[in-house]
Amino acid sequence: MKKKQDFDPFAPANRVNRVEVSPFLFSRVVSKIESRREEKSHREVMGWKGAMTGRRAQGVSTSRQFTWIFTALLVVFLEVIVIRGALQGPRSGEVAGAEWMGVFLNQTEQLYDHEN
Amino acid sequence: MQSLEEIYRQHAHRVYNIALNHLRNVEDAEEVVQDVFLTVHEKGIQFEGKSSLGTWIYRIAVNRSLDKLKLRGAQKRGWGVLQYFDVFTQWVPQQNTEFNHPGVALEYKEELKQWFGWIDRLPEKQRTALILVRMEGLDISEASQILGTTEKAVESLLGRARKNLIKFSQKSEGK
Numbered sequence: 001m002k003k004k005q006d007f008d009p010f011a012p013a014n015r016v017n018r019v020e021v022s023p024f025l026f027s028r029v030v031s032k033i034e035s036r037r038e039e040k041s042h043r044e045v046m047g048w049k050g051a052m053t054g055r056r057a058q059g060v061s062t063s064r065q066f067t068w069i070f071t072a073l074l075v076v077f078l079e080v081i082v083i084r085g086a087l088q089g090p091r092s093g094e095v096a097g098a099e100w101m102g103v104f105l106n107q108t109e110q111l112y113d114h115e116n
Numbered sequence: 117m118q119s120l121e122e123i124y125r126q127h128a129h130r131v132y133n134i135a136l137n138h139l140r141n142v143e144d145a146e147e148v149v150q151d152v153f154l155t156v157h158e159k160g161i162q163f164e165g166k167s168s169l170g171t172w173i174y175r176i177a178v179n180r181s182l183d184k185l186k187l188r189g190a191q192k193r194g195w196g197v198l199q200y201f202d203v204f205t206q207w208v209p210q211q212n213t214e215f216n217h218p219g220v221a222l223e224y225k226e227e228l229k230q231w232f233g234w235i236d237r238l239p240e241k242q243r244t245a246l247i248l249v250r251m252e253g254l255d256i257s258e259a260s261q262i263l264g265t266t267e268k269a270v271e272s273l274l275g276r277a278r279k280n281l282i283k284f285s286q287k288s289e290g291k
Contacts, residue, residue, distance in 0.1 A: 009281030012231040013250040017219040021132040025146060026124050029153045036154070 118169075120157055127170055128153070130252060131177040133219075137247045138181035140217045140232055148180045155180075171261045178244050178262060234284040242277035245270050 128149060135148035155176055220228050235243055241263060248259040249270070260270045 007282065007285070009234075009278055009285060010246070010250045012224075012228055013246070015221070015224045015228060016137065016217070016251055017221070018129075018133055019136055019217075019219040021128050021149065022146065025128065025132075025149055026121065026153075028146075029120075029124070029150050029157075032150060032154055033157055 120153065120160075123156060123169065123173070124153055127173045130170075131173060134174060134177045134247065134252060135181045136217060136219065137251050138178075138243075139184055140215050142216050142218060144184055145181075148177060148184060151180050152176050168261075171258065174248075174262045175264070178248075182240060182244070230288070234281055234288075237284060238277055238280055241265075242273050242280065245273040246277045249274060 131152050132145055132149050135145035136142070139145050139148070152173060156173060215225075215229050215232070217228075217232075235246065238246070244263060245259060248254045248262060249256065254262070256267045256270050260267045263270060263273075265273075
């Protein structure tokens, strides 16, 4: 019977042979690198950054575009206010205030009625 | 500066064997080799040169192999349940856990399967130290650089691994 000190628990390691790596593996690594590179460039073309880069290449300034869009939206907003005001007709501030207070008083009265 | 192909020719063999001895599965080990050299290609510029290129590459190989083992463990613990539901199985990355080590001769297969089973029960660092020093034939100083520790610590890891393996073998004999 083997004594405890004779037993070498690392001995089985000597029975494991070294294995040669497949010669086709490197071509798989290269194709993975290429597919990642393609994916990256595709993402750049399709993404926001890519779109902006494309526009810059066409000579379109992005900051100038944003300024125009912002100005157009501001003009539309102001026109809506003006048109609404014109439709409601001329009103004095006093009338508008009284109307608002009226609504407020009515609501308070309703609340008072409801509680009693 | 070396090309990727040159680096691959120099180090792929050892990377593959490190992965194979950790995972005991050809497909998984090949995946690790691919991952390692993709990382070398992508992060090669970031390599600081504090350690040798080989040490850096083998450290990546060890880390990737351990990650794969952890994924296997997680799959065994949690995802096994999901396999009862067909819907989920397509979302779960399947890990091949079959013992498939081409470096093991048929006559030793059963014995070594049991031995690797004990190795799997060792703590991570003990297992890696054993694989690097006893199976890969690296010297203690190289292994200590890969493990990011001192030479004395590697010797101590090997000593503890030896004791643990003796304990496991005695337990299996006592059954």
